[in-house]
Amino acid sequence: MHYRNRIADNLLKESLEASGVVLIQGPKWCGKTTTAEQIANSRIYMNDPEDMEENLILASTAARRLLSGATPRLIDEWQLAPQLWDAIRFEVDHREQHTGQFVLTGSAVPPNPEKIKHSGTGRFSWLTMRTMSLWESGDSSGEVSLRSLFAGEEPIGGEKKMDIERLAYLICRGGWPGSLEMSEKAALRQSFNYVDAVAKSDMSRVDGVSRDPLSVMRLLKSCARNQGGQVSASILLADMKANDGEMSEGTILAYLKALNMIFVTEDMPAWNPNLRSKTAIRTSNTRYFTDSSIATAALGLGPNDLLNDLKTMGLFFETMAVRDLRVFADALDGNVYHYRDKNGLECDAVVHLRNGKYGLIEIKLGGEKLISEGASNLCTLENKIDTERMNAPAFKMVLVGVGKYAYRRDDGVLVVPIGCLKD
Numbered sequence: 001m002h003y004r005n006r007i008a009d010n011l012l013k014e015s016l017e018a019s020g021v022v023l024i025q026g027p028k029w030c031g032k033t034t035t036a037e038q039i040a041n042s043r044i045y046m047n048d049p050e051d052m053e054e055n056l057i058l059a060s061t062a063a064r065r066l067l068s069g070a071t072p073r074l075i076d077e078w079q080l081a082p083q084l085w086d087a088i089r090f091e092v093d094h095r096e097q098h099t100g101q102f103v104l105t106g107s108a109v110p111p112n113p114e115k116i117k118h119s120g121t122g123r124f125s126w127l128t129m130r131t132m133s134l135w136e137s138g139d140s141s142g143e144v145s146l147r148s149l150f151a152g153e154e155p156i157g158g159e160k161k162m163d164i165e166r167l168a169y170l171i172c173r174g175g176w177p178g179s180l181e182m183s184e185k186a187a188l189r190q191s192f193n194y195v196d197a198v199a200k201s202d203m204s205r206v207d208g209v210s211r212d213p214l215s216v217m218r219l220l221k222s223c224a225r226n227q228g229g230q231v232s233a234s235i236l237l238a239d240m241k242a243n244d245g246e247m248s249e250g251t252i253l254a255y256l257k258a259l260n261m262i263f264v265t266e267d268m269p270a271w272n273p274n275l276r277s278k279t280a281i282r283t284s285n286t287r288y289f290t291d292s293s294i295a296t297a298a299l300g301l302g303p304n305d306l307l308n309d310l311k312t313m314g315l316f317f318e319t320m321a322v323r324d325l326r327v328f329a330d331a332l333d334g335n336v337y338h339y340r341d342k343n344g345l346e347c348d349a350v351v352h353l354r355n356g357k358y359g360l361i362e363i364k365l366g367g368e369k370l371i372s373e374g375a376s377n378l379c380t381l382e383n384k385i386d387t388e389r390m391n392a393p394a395f396k397m398v399l400v401g402v403g404k405y406a407y408r409r410d411d412g413v414l415v416v417p418i419g420c421l422k423d
Helices: 007-017 032-039 050-059 063-067 084-091 145-149 164-173 184-205 213-225 234-243 250-260 290-300 303-307 310-331 368-384
Strands: 021-025 042-044 075-076 102-107 126-127 265-268 286-290 334-340 348-354 358-364 395-398 414-417
Touching: 007 032, 007 126, 007 310, 021 032, 021 084, 032 075, 032 102, 042 102, 042 286, 050 063, 050 084, 063 075, 063 084, 084 102, 084 310, 126 303, 145 250, 145 310, 145 358, 145 395, 164 184, 164 290, 164 303, 184 250, 184 290, 213 234, 213 286, 213 290, 250 265, 265 334, 286 290, 286 310, 290 310, 303 310, 310 334, 310 358, 348 368, 358 368, 368 395
Parallel strands: 021 102, 021 126, 042 075, 075 102, 358 395, 395 414
Antiparallel strands: 265 286, 334 348, 348 358
16 A cells, blocks of 8 residues: 655654654554654564464563664554563663664553553654644645744645535545545445444453443444533533433543543644733633544434535534644644633634744535634734734634635635645
8 A cells, every 4th residue: 555644754753763662653554654664774573473472472481582783663452462662661671772763653552551661751753643634644635834924924825625525525534545536335334333343342452441332332422413612521411311321420521531542532622812991701621533534434424414414514614624733733733622711702713833823714514604714813813912922913814615716805814725735
């Protein structure tokens, strides 16, 4: 299979230049091992059926033999022998070259922490990989660069015609690397297979607690119905009672924690800017699936279902857009936040860089009315920000799903189709 370049390629290279060991984490099937293979000069696969038994014995009796090889050395499925963590830390400390030694990849299910004695501080770094953005999968022209917008470059321009049928398919297909060269029918099946694996296997493997697959599916459906919201366990409980069945609040909280641990969901923290006047800012996290296709598969939806319900499609488009913004923010050394205050003013995404620059983004499926509403929200929020105590926004953007051209409105707000965007 042809390897498609990933934004994580450069992030991995930079991390190895600064650390002895890089641990790549992220959702199952997002391409962690394949990306690591591109930079590794030697590798060992701990779960290779021919060598697995011997590998596990060596991990306990002669770990250094497993660590010997040209660097960077990839150790895949390292969590099968978590004692390797301490052996690797010791090895890095005693090598002449302390950086760029090992890359660790494996299942999204974390290892048993009881078998790890040292934190790895100063030797290890963590790299989170995500499913592929539209730019990485070849579905965006990349004519509008977030990096350039933060640099203040002009003018804004870009053209990418993505009809609503194609967008609906991309939402349901998701950014799974293995699906890109499949037929559309097979690619859509991938996300259903992923959800099945989460419910039937991964949720019980994450911390050794046996969980009922039907209960997991009920919770996944409830989370999908409440995508992009600040939704408490009590709200999910009420939703499940009305639709699928029920669980206790305590069980829901435990399940939600497990979903985060295996990178099925990821919370978006609240943004807390300096404002001109006192306004109570909502501080609850917003919950998103790490890929829009998980949400559609959990509800049993396909592209035609989204086309018949554009409101629902808009919610899942937001999930896909947040995924892309997170991928791009990682490349720019930034994070993605949301803003909501007591007066109901919202901003779907704030991309905030470590250097203090930030961009305000509203996410809309499309249509002039929704674009104007989004632009108005952004201008209102900008006027509330105390620019004597923090930077003014580097840009304000309405990110749309359906649209051909990127352009700047008279109020300064950019309108950018997601099919034009890159990091």
